Amino acid sequence: MTTKIKGMDKSFIKIKCPDCGTETLTYARGSTEVKCPVCNTVLAKPTGGKFEINGQISGEFK
Ligand SMILES: [Zn+2]
Numbered sequence: 346m347t348t349k350i351k352g353m354d355k356s357f358i359k360i361k362c363p364d365c366g367t368e369t370l371t372y373a374r375g376s377t378e379v380k381c382p383v384c385n386t387v388l389a390k391p392t393g394g395k396f397e398i399n400g401q402i403s404g405e406f407k
Pocket residue numbers: 362363364365366367381382383384385386
């Protein structure tokens with residue numbers, strides 16, 4: 346599952362790894378790839394202003 350987010354007002358999101366289920370807290374926007382610390386799966390990658398999420402967003406934090 347891929348989710349594209351743009352212009353989110355949330356500062357942090359928690360992404361659940363689609364492979365191992367580990368939850369990783371990261372910025373909702375960024376310019377670098379976010380990888381799972383356990384299995385190294387790419388969880389989010391920047392694509393021209395959007396942040397493409399690979400996995401499930403399990404939480405949002407301001
Ligand atoms: Zn993982």
